[in-house]
Amino acid sequence: MPHFETEYANWLQHHLERRSGQRRLRLEFGHGHAEKLFLRNVWWPLKGNFDHLHPEYEVLDWRRRPYYADFMWTPGFVKLNVEVKGFNAHVRGMDHQSYSDELNRETFLYGMGIHTISFAYHDVEKRPDVCRQLLKMVLGNLEPALSPSRASLLEKEVVKLAVASGAPIRPADVKRRFAVDHRTAVKWLQSLCAKGWLKPVPRGKSRRLMAYELDRRALAFFFF
Numbered sequence: 001m002p003h004f005e006t007e008y009a010n011w012l013q014h015h016l017e018r019r020s021g022q023r024r025l026r027l028e029f030g031h032g033h034a035e036k037l038f039l040r041n042v043w044w045p046l047k048g049n050f051d052h053l054h055p056e057y058e059v060l061d062w063r064r065r066p067y068y069a070d071f072m073w074t075p076g077f078v079k080l081n082v083e084v085k086g087f088n089a090h091v092r093g094m095d096h097q098s099y100s101d102e103l104n105r106e107t108f109l110y111g112m113g114i115h116t117i118s119f120a121y122h123d124v125e126k127r128p129d130v131c132r133q134l135l136k137m138v139l140g141n142l143e144p145a146l147s148p149s150r151a152s153l154l155e156k157e158v159v160k161l162a163v164a165s166g167a168p169i170r171p172a173d174v175k176r177r178f179a180v181d182h183r184t185a186v187k188w189l190q191s192l193c194a195k196g197w198l199k200p201v202p203r204g205k206s207r208r209l210m211a212y213e214l215d216r217r218a219l220a221f222f223f224f
Contacts, residue, residue, distance in 0.1 A: 004044050008036070011050040026068050027056045034084045034121050035070055041128035042119070043071075046136060051075070061101075062108035072114075077154065078142045079114040082135075086121040115142065154178070158188050159197050159214065168201045168211035 012031070019027055035055065043053070057072030059081075071082040106116045117138055119131050161177055162169050174185035189212045192198040198212040 002048075004040055007050065008039060008044075011053075012055065015055055022066075023056075023058055026058070030068060031055045031070075034086060034124070037121075038070075038082075038084045038119065038124045038131075041124055042131045042135060045128075046132050046139075057081075059109065059112075059114070061105045067105060069116075080138070080142060081109060081114050081116040083116065083118040084121055084124055085118050155188060155192055155195075155197070158192060162198060162212065162214045168203075168213040170211050 012027075016024060016027060039050070043050075052073055052075040054072045054074065055070070057069045058066050059069060059072075061067045069081040070084050073080040073082065109116055115138075117135075119134075123131050157178070158169075158174060161173065165173070169189075171182055171185040171189060174180065174188060175182060178185075180188075189198060189210075193200055193212065196215055199215045201211045201213050203209050203211050
């Protein structure tokens with residue numbers, strides 16, 4: 001297995017070489033002991049690589065101001081913001097406005113499709129096993145399943161749509177929800193039928209138009 005220190009140094013240098021100006025300065029001075037400790041104690045033992053992981057990742061908040069996430073994990077359609085927070089600096093040194101700004105930022109990021117999770121520095125240092133178990137749960141919920149018996153991440157979202165609607169869904173519903181074309185919507189729905197998550201329901205006078213409803217037998221095996 002690759003050595004942490006070697007892979008960490010190569011990963012950090014890779015990102016430094018691709019940045020300039022304020023973004024490079026932020027990485028040089030903002031990524032420090034706490035962030036490296038999280039990688040060594042939590043991320044590396046769990047993942048064994050830094051694939052798709054970006055340090056001091058710049059995003060804009062709801063005020064269009066730059067915000068630098070400690071880490072942003074971006075595999076495919078997923079965006080996960082991971083923060084490491086020290087108690088003294090983060091809680092005791094925060095006023096009401098800063099607290100409000102942080103909550104508004106996290107809500108805005110969620111609205112933009114970016115999940116945010118935070119770990120206490122104390123736990124990263126003293127109880128990394130707890131952090132690893134929690135992170136494993138989060139990643140397991142976000143990563144597309146590798147087994148062909150499990151739905152992909154996007155297909156899981158289609159099933160969630162079917163659950164939430166409480167009625168058969170149409171390709172038009174999938175098109176509207178996920179901003180895809182008709183052909184893609186039909187492909188996803190048919191794929192879920194083949195896997196046993198959904199079943200077609202003929203409708204209309206000709207019975208040729210199809211809607212799709214949840215197969216209740218599959219629901220017991222689908223974990224959200």
